[in-house]
Structure formats: structure tokens, C-alpha cells
Amino acid sequence: MSGHLAIIGLGPGDAALLTPQASAALAAAEALFGYAPYLARVPEQAGQRRQGSDNREELARARAAIAEAAGGARVAVVSGGDAGVFGMAAAVFEAIEQGDAAWRSLAVEVIPGVSALLAAAARVGAPLGHDFCAISLSDNLKSWETVTRRLDAAAGAGFVIALYNPASRARPWQLGAAFEVLRRRLPGATPVVFASAVTRPDERVEITRLDDADPARADMRTLVLVGTEATRRIERPGAAPWLYTPRSAA
Amino acid sequence: MSGHLAIIGLGPGDAALLTPQASAALAAAEALFGYAPYLARVPEQAGQRRQGSDNREELARARAAIAEAAGGARVAVVSGGDAGVFGMAAAVFEAIEQGDAAWRSLAVEVIPGVSALLAAAARVGAPLGHDFCAISLSDNLKSWETVTRRLDAAAGAGFVIALYNPASRARPWQLGAAFEVLRRRLPGATPVVFASAVTRPDERVEITRLDDADPARADMRTLVLVGTEATRRIERPGAAPWLYTPRSAA
Numbered sequence: 001m002s003g004h005l006a007i008i009g010l011g012p013g014d015a016a017l018l019t020p021q022a023s024a025a026l027a028a029a030e031a032l033f034g035y036a037p038y039l040a041r042v043p044e045q046a047g048q049r050r051q052g053s054d055n056r057e058e059l060a061r062a063r064a065a066i067a068e069a070a071g072g073a074r075v076a077v078v079s080g081g082d083a084g085v086f087g088m089a090a091a092v093f094e095a096i097e098q099g100d101a102a103w104r105s106l107a108v109e110v111i112p113g114v115s116a117l118l119a120a121a122a123r124v125g126a127p128l129g130h131d132f133c134a135i136s137l138s139d140n141l142k143s144w145e146t147v148t149r150r151l152d153a154a155a156g157a158g159f160v161i162a163l164y165n166p167a168s169r170a171r172p173w174q175l176g177a178a179f180e181v182l183r184r185r186l187p188g189a190t191p192v193v194f195a196s197a198v199t200r201p202d203e204r205v206e207i208t209r210l211d212d213a214d215p216a217r218a219d220m221r222t223l224v225l226v227g228t229e230a231t232r233r234i235e236r237p238g239a240a241p242w243l244y245t246p247r248s249a250a
Numbered sequence: 251m252s253g254h255l256a257i258i259g260l261g262p263g264d265a266a267l268l269t270p271q272a273s274a275a276l277a278a279a280e281a282l283f284g285y286a287p288y289l290a291r292v293p294e295q296a297g298q299r300r301q302g303s304d305n306r307e308e309l310a311r312a313r314a315a316i317a318e319a320a321g322g323a324r325v326a327v328v329s330g331g332d333a334g335v336f337g338m339a340a341a342v343f344e345a346i347e348q349g350d351a352a353w354r355s356l357a358v359e360v361i362p363g364v365s366a367l368l369a370a371a372a373r374v375g376a377p378l379g380h381d382f383c384a385i386s387l388s389d390n391l392k393s394w395e396t397v398t399r400r401l402d403a404a405a406g407a408g409f410v411i412a413l414y415n416p417a418s419r420a421r422p423w424q425l426g427a428a429f430e431v432l433r434r435r436l437p438g439a440t441p442v443v444f445a446s447a448v449t450r451p452d453e454r455v456e457i458t459r460l461d462d463a464d465p466a467r468a469d470m471r472t473l474v475l476v477g478t479e480a481t482r483r484i485e486r487p488g489a490a491p492w493l494y495t496p497r498s499a500a
Contacts, residue, residue, distance in 0.1 A: 020270070084376050086380075093375050093494035094494065142380075154407070157404070244340050
């Protein structure tokens with residue numbers, strides 16, 4: 001099988017955080033597949049085909065990309081951040097497992113990227129400084145009971161928590177419900193960060209506390225970070241505070 | 251205060267995974283601080299001072315770098331992977347909080363990088379495909395009881411688990427003990443990945459199962475990934491299998 005499929009993490013948005021490996025793979029592709037707003041970040045290139053699609057069509061997009069690569073083309077599938085973190089990589093491998101046995105002979109390369117989690121954390125200091133977890137609040141593909149069980153376990157065990165997919169028009173109540181679960185485990189003063197469109201022109205980062213955290217501040221482009229009891233807030237004259245979670249956080 | 255301190259993630263090792271933002275910040279620095287093997291990855295530059303140090307001197311290194319920046323210099327502190335993930339960022343903010351009040355006026359920038367977690371996952375498919383966590387097995391700064399509590403909570407709640415600092419000469423037994431904790435919660439067939447020196451010339455990646463996982467395979471340069479009951483293994487003719495954790499993992 002002569003085709004090639006690259007699954008590429010574009011990073012948080014700023015081109016200065018796109019790795020040279022990702023840039024090279026994008027330039028080498030004959031066809032690009034992805035959620036339309038992510039594809040829009042990739043510079044246009046003559047002769048390169050593009051197949052943008054909606055956010056909720058991951059598996060169909062994965063199958064189309066694999067089929068094109070299996071036909072002999074050099075294909076790239078793009079995700080924001082890192083494709084392995086709530087991005088396209090899992091959808092591609094799911095499609096391969098369920099698809100034509102010949103697809104298992106395809107050359108597939110996953111090119112990691114700077115995930116939203118890391119970019120958001122960097123903006124406020126070092127909130128991930130110790131053990132942490134990432135949880136998607138989307139209950140499209142798992143039960144809400146699974147989400148709350150993970151939130152409760154993570155907060156109870158002292159993990160810093162990154163919440164992906166906190167809110168969308170179709171999922172308006174989940175973040176509020178998640179904060180309620182966390183408030184049963186964590187002090188009201190626990191730092192919470194709303195990091196939206198990080199490194200992009202409309203970036204907005206707000207630091208608050210768990211008892212003041214307003215779920216309405218989050219949308220599809222927001223990553224929410226919730227500290228632990230140990231997370232420290234360093235006040236600064238005339239500037240936003242820094243947050244960090246000590247390396248010794250028990 | 252005129253100095254500037256950049257805390258820079260160098261990525262997993264391959265220069266093609268160093269972001270342009272990190273490259274630019276390294277080139278602009280008058281002085282570099284870091285663990286000697288990480289500093290060795292940065293191209294030499296005339297007139298740039300370098301202060302390499304041992305792995306266990308993070309806080310002293312952070313203080314020296316901050317003091318130099320506070321004196322007016324452009325200083326960079328480097329970490330492998332992402333500096334916010336078990337790297338230098340938390341040590342720098344800890345030193346700032348404990349240090350001279352004037353240090354809070356310093357310009358500090360954290361430049362995110364591709365963490366070892368993401369690079370290791372990319373090598374084997376999409377094992378992080380759903381909710382995941384990262385736990386350091388080092389008990390230098392926290393109790394072993396805290397580590398086991400987190401391992402137990404994470405495995406019980408269905409998180410994919412990335413184990414940082416799994417082993418060193420001074421900490422030979424922790425990974426074996428961690429596998430014992432995980433075996434009480436997870437089936438023996440749960441996929442385990444030993445990913446060493448990922449993207450570097452001596453890279454070695456092994457996929458095994460929890461009941462066969464031999465802690466002796468890990469050293470200081472290894473990241474260990476432990477899947478969940480839902481993590482899938484796609485067998486391939488004549489090649490290592492791909493792993494992925496379905497987006498629906500309950």
C-alpha cells in the first residue's frame with residue numbers, strides 16, 4: 001500500500017507553536033482533512049485538496065481520509081492542539097479497526113502538537129506543577145455518570161483537572177454540574193482558570209476561584225483548569241496573579 | 251525591572267518538535283540554565299552563558315536563574331518536554347513566591363512544548379484517546395501513600411495513566427509497586443507501553459500487557475503508559491500493533 005496518512009496536531013493556534021515536523025507534513029500532503037476552522041489555519045498551497053467538515057463528523061472524516069490514503073495519496077488529517085488529546089487520532093484508529101483489513105498495512109504517522117492544556121497552563125504560570133488529569137465534559141459518547149465519577153475521583157485524589165469541551169450550544173448545563181461535583185470535594189478558594197482561544201488574537205484568560213466560577217464564561221473554545229487545595233496564587237503589583245501547584249502537592 | 255525570564259519546553263528531543271517560539275526564545279537568551287543533558291540539546295551560540303546542573307537541584311537552579319534575570323539579563327530556563335509538566339516551571343514559581351518581593355515584578359514567560367506524554371502516545375497510535383492522567387512516581391517530594399492513592403483512584407475511574415519518573419538508581423522499587431496497585435484494579439490484558447528516549451536516536455518503544463510488564467525495562471528516560479479496560483490493540487501484519495482508547499471509553 002503506497003499511501004501515507006499523517007495525523008497532525010496544529011498546536012493551540014499561534015503559528016509560532018506549530019512544530020517544524022507538523023509544518024513539513026502539512027506541506028507534503030496532497031489532501032487535507034479536518035474540522036473547517038482548523039483547516040483554515042493551514043496556509044493554502046497550490047494543488048492541495050481540502051476537505052473541511054463539521055465538528056461532529058469525526059468518524060466519517062476519518063474514513064474518507066483513510067480511503068484516500070489507501071488509494072495511494074499523501075493525506076493529512078489535522079486537529080487543534082494535539083491530535084491524540086480529544087482530537088482526530090482516536091477516530092482514525094477506530095475507523096481503521098472497523099474498516100477494511102488492508103487499511104492495517106497503511107503507513108500512519110501521528111505528529112504530536114502542543115495541546116491546549118499545556119498552552120493554557122503556560123499562560124498562568126505552572127498550575128499543572130504536579131499530578132494532573134484531563135477530562136472531556138462531552139457526554140455525546142459516554143454517560144454523564146462516567147464523567148461525574150471521574151471528576152469526583154480526580155478531585156478526591158488531589159489531581160489538578162483540565163476540563164475539555166466544557167460547553168457548547170448543545171451541552172449548556174454540563175460545566176455547572178461539574179463545578180457542583182467539584183465543590184463537594186474542594187475548598188471554595190481553589191483556583192479556577194477559564195482559558196479561551198489561547199495564543200489566538202481573541203485570547204481571553206480569567207483566573208477565579210471555585211466558589212465564584214461562572215459556567216457561562218466558557219464556550220467551545222475554552223479550556224477550564226481547576227487547581228487543587230495546594231495550588232498557590234502569587235499576587236503581583238499591577239498584573240494578573242501567577243498560579244502554580246507545588247511539586248510537593250500531597 | 252528590566253530582565254526577562256523565559257521558561258522553555260524543549261519537546262521530547264527531536265529538533266523537528268521544538269517550536270519556532272522556543273527556538274526564538276533560546277536564540278534571544280543571554281544566559282541558559284537547565285539540567286545538563288537538556289542544555290546539551292541547545293545549539294551553542296557565541297556570547298551565551300550556560301549553567302548546567304544536576305537533576306535534583308531544581309530550586310537552586312531556579313533561584314540562580316531568577317536572580318540573574320532580576321539583575322537585568324535575558325535568561326532562559328530549559329526543560330525537556332513541556333516545562334509545566336514535571337519540569338522547571340513549578341520550581342521557578344515556587345522560588346519566586348519564597349523569594350525577594352521584587353521578583354514578582356519580573357517579566358516571566360512560559361513557552362509550552364510537546365510533552366513526553368504526547369510524543370510517547372503518538373508513537374503507538376492514540377492511547378490517550380479519552381480521559382487520562384499523569385502521575386509522577388517520584389516520592390522525593392510527596393509520600394508514597396499519596397502516589398498509591400492516586401494510582402488507585404485513576405485506575406478505578408477509568409483514566410489512561412501516564413507514569414513519569416518511573417525509575418532511577420535511587421528509586422528502584424516504585425514502578426513494580428505501582429504495577430501491583432494497578433493489577434488490583436485492571437485486567438491483566440490491559441496494554442502497557444514502555445517509551446524510552448522518544449524521538450531521540452536511542453528511542454525504544456515496547457508494547458506489552460499489565461500482567462507481563464517488567465519494571466526493569468524502565469529507567470530515567472522512560473515514560474510508561476497504562477491503558478484502560480477499553481484500550482484497543484490493532485494487530486498489523488509485520489509491524490508493531492497500534493493502540494487506541496476509544497472516544498466512548500466508559
